[in-house]
Structures are given as structure tokens and as C-alpha cells.
Amino acid sequence: MRFGAGADTLTVRLASGGCGDCALRLRLDSPDGPVAATLPVRGTGGMDTWRELSVRLPRAATGSHDVYLVATGGHRVAAVDWLTLRQAS
Helix, strand or coil: CECCCCEEEEEEEEEECCCCCCEEEEEECCCCCCEEEEEECCCCCEEEEEEEEEEEEEEEECCECCEEEEEECCCCCCEEEEEEEECCC
16 A cells, blocks of 8 residues: 555444454554554444444554554454545545
């Protein structure tokens, strides 16, 4: 993915039945690469109830990177429909 001027916001459309201390981590270049953002996952009301959640990246991502969305904290953290990386307006 090429970030151009810089992405500073991650938005994910997900469904989750709830998970105590779960998160989705956006990592750059490999599944164990630098963490660009951490999105805490809270229950959406079930695995068939979708919600969009957003988080600001601590630093804007620039250049070309492979991106990985890594779930932490459980074995069924969330179902992910899509994600976007964008520059906030």
C-alpha cells in the first residue's frame, strides 16, 4: 500500500461478540513489524452486528508498506468486513 501524503486514521468495519482485553493492531511490513495503530475491540452486540470504529495513528504513515491487521487478546476477536487508511480532513 502506498500512503502518499500520509495516512493518519484507521477505520475498521467489524463485528464482535465481546472480548475482555482484545485489540486489532495495524502493523507495517510484516505481522510482527512496527505497530502503526492499536484499535481496542469492544462488543458490537454480536458477530452479526457491524460497526465502524476509528483510531488516529500516533504518527502519519508515509511511503510504501505491506500492512497487516493482527488480532490480540483472544482467538475470536472480531470479524472484519473492511478497513481504510486515510488522511483526516
